Amino acid sequence: MRNELTTYRSTNALTSVGNNTFIVNPQADGMYQLAELQAFRGTLKAALAKTALDNTAILALAEERYIREAPAGTADYRRIVESYVNWCISELNGGDW
Numbered sequence: 001m002r003n004e005l006t007t008y009r010s011t012n013a014l015t016s017v018g019n020n021t022f023i024v025n026p027q028a029d030g031m032y033q034l035a036e037l038q039a040f041r042g043t044l045k046a047a048l049a050k051t052a053l054d055n056t057a058i059l060a061l062a063e064e065r066y067i068r069e070a071p072a073g074t075a076d077y078r079r080i081v082e083s084y085v086n087w088c089i090s091e092l093n094g095g096d097w
Contacts (some may be wrong), residue, residue: 029067045092059084 063077 049088049092052085052092056081056085056088 060083066077
């Protein structure tokens, strides 16, 4: 039999794991769920930060190449990279988490 966590919201506040049933404090259960959510948000933010850093590195390499090929656009290329970086920072710091 597969072990699955099933929570019952009743006056008894029972939680079953496999064939075992436990009495759980509903506040503790809510705190555990909140902790899981916060951990997931942290993992998600870390993954997004890594993606932003990877993309920034790619943009920086492209910027260097374009500067060599067309130096007149140096300021524009730099603004593109800086705009992306600033957008990523604002999303990670102020996003709807």
